Amino acid sequence: MSITVENVNYTYGKGSPFEKKALEDISFTIEDGDFIGLIGHTGSGKSTMIQLLNGLIKPDSGKVIVNDFDLTNPKTDMKKVRSTVGIVFQYPEYQLFEETVYKDIAYGPGNLGKSKDEISEIIHEILPLVGLSDDILDKSPFELSGGQKRRVAIAGVLAMQPSVLILDEPTAGLDPAGRNDILSCIKNLHDKKQVTVILVSHSMEDVANTVNKIMVISDSHLFAFDTVAKVFSNSEKLKSIGLNVPQVTRVVNHLKQKGIVLPGDIYTVEAAVEAIKEYVKGGEKC
């Protein structure tokens, strides 16, 4: 059970004067339980990529296979695909529409034909995962705060119990506390429920702190797909496509240039603090 993408091409507005290539000859395999960070510039093809993964759009050529579902085959049951791959779009709170939070979360599983009891069970299981309490269920989603709305929206997708969860910039427009909350929720989910997660982000820090593999898309091509350490080890190459390594890695690289000996792969603040502490201690001993 995994996601396989083979030689996928996708062009917007084919045949019209507004034709634009969005993806060119993309191939990769995502294993079950992976936690992947998808990075790239605005307009690089990230959004197109994630829409392909649950069949919202079909590739012009190439294959997309998710857990034995061939998404390019017109006979595939799309409802099953959508319950397998959940997408949380950018600013998902704008898709809330029901009178109560409960009803809104129940919309997805209801569409999948789940019974009332099942839905109720699912909702009570999911709420703590996204850090919400039960008393919110009878409120209108429109009277909640921004961060709460977003959690409700994420819960709405989780309620479909997908085995692959794709989040498109889930932290956009949130304050630092809200961001950390959402990120730790996602991490929690990945660790506890063994869900495969694809996190689209602009923030190298968010990605470095949470994921274990990074996919870089640049100018509609797959630029890199490797472990966090390997992708961030080549800062020059990332810079050449206008991206960068996390700030803390830049600081560490500067320190190294000044002759301070630190271990090779540091891309989180915690790791940097530890390494520098070690270095300082070592210095005192001498």
Place this chain on the structure above:
Amino acid sequence: MLKDITLGQFFPLDSPIHKLDPRLKIMFTLAFIVLVFFADSIPGYLAVMLFLGITVKLSKIKFRIVLKSAKPLLFIIIFTSIINLFFTGGENVVFQWKFLKITETGIVNAVNMALRLLFLVMGSSLLTYTTSPIMLTDGIERLLSPFAKIGLPAHELAMMMTIALRFIPTLLEETEKIIMAQKARGADFESGNIFKKAKALIPVLVPLFISSFRRADELATAMECRCYRGGKNRTSMKQLKICGIDWVALAVMIVFTACIVLIDIFNLNIMGY
């Protein structure tokens, strides 16, 4: 899919028709509509057709596109023609079957109606095809400004139109996004009967309404912040001025009007009404 809708679409080309003053263009379009109803004979229609053809040619917009503008109204055109065809009284019955009968006058009326509607739609869509929304609302504002004295909020009406036009593409994009998001949550917009389909649209319409209200609110605040106070003492950056080409167009329009009126009078004389 939704992006294919051409509603008041503007084709930015460089042509004499594009360069015309929007006020004149609006007036000409109104005159054209009136004239289309004046012309009710074959020579009259030929004159209208010729005029429309030359205008389209000058505007550099493909004839096919102008013709396509009538497509949304095709149903109405066919419907009115059929009504006219079957339910016009008259002497010379051409065809009769039970209560349905087609008379000569009926056929003439049906053809008349279809041609008029077709010309009407094509003529007025040529206006929006060759005039940018900004120019169009500018023109409307200036044309309505004399009525401001009797309390008509000309500027406000024009501003409302500008904003509405400005938000059409934005809202379409938004709709597409919401449809995608709800589809990802297992929404099904295709299957089921008409009631089921209508009900399936609720998860799209509610968020769309909410976001339009939010946008309206934000826009109002942004306008307030820039001290927008309506039309009083407001000048425009682009002054509309009648120049050489507009005079030519005016002359052509007068000649065309004269032609139609003459054909009409002449026609009446022949028919001996």
